Amino acid sequence: MRIGLTGGIGSGKSTVAAILVERGATLIDTDAIARAITQPGGAAMAAVEATFGSSVIASDGSMDRARMRELVFADPSARQRLEAILHPVIGLECEAQAGAAGPGLIVFDVPLLVESKRWRARVDRVVVVDATEETQLRRVVARSGWAPEAVRAVIAQQATRRERRAAADAVIFNETLSLEELRQEIHALTWV
Known part of the structure; x- marks a missing residue:
């Protein structure tokens, strides 16, 4: 189920x-996955930086969540671009975790x-x-x-x-x- x-x-x-x-x-937490893929070296970081520039990258190389939140609340197209990057990666990781979970x-x-x-x-x-x-x-x-x-x-x-x-x-x-x-x-x- x-x-x-x-x-x-x-x-x-x-x-x-x-x-x-x-x-x-078995819990599969999409917020936790989103945080993981936007950490330094995370699977989404290259695309995030290429799309939004260095202004949304924190000094440690992770996505600056506060800055990104401001951006997507101010600009609906920014939200759509971010979701287009994150959602496919999150979906793949969800399915991988579900497959590993067993019955x-x-x-x-x-x-x-x-x-x-x-x-x-x-x-x-x-x-x-x-x-x-x-x-x-x-x-x-x-x-x-x-x-x-x-x-x-x-x-x-x-x-x-x-x-x-x-x-x-x-x-x-x-x-x-x-x-x-x-x-x-x-x-x-x-x-x-």
Whole structure:
């Protein structure tokens, strides 16, 4: 069984992913893959530098994520160019990791699952972790120290709650759930 797990920033998706791993699932984290391929010498770095120039390269040779975030939020075409570089490499690495995982539940943690349009065909079920925008904002500011405006900008770039919920086979509304209640919600998904 291949599960696509998604949710907006600050929804609690990472917590749900960790609980699924506790239950024996293999987790394939697309954000972790994206970070790995944009580290010094990473598989995407030559193309990133060729496309965007040295202004998005940090002193250690990795992609300057803060600078790139500014760029893609200011220029939608920059986002498309970055995704055209990263998504194929991420897709290949996901399939390699899934192939190495063997039988059992495989969870693909894909923050932009709904936005990409390609993931639905790659998974058997989609689980959306949902929370209100106010809760997302509060959680991200508390955990990362980002300014509220920066969090709002990320939320505005992501699929809407309605779009994510429409793409879901199951929705976990993670607004006021305790960790134990969250575990129970996951356990109630009979196919997990």
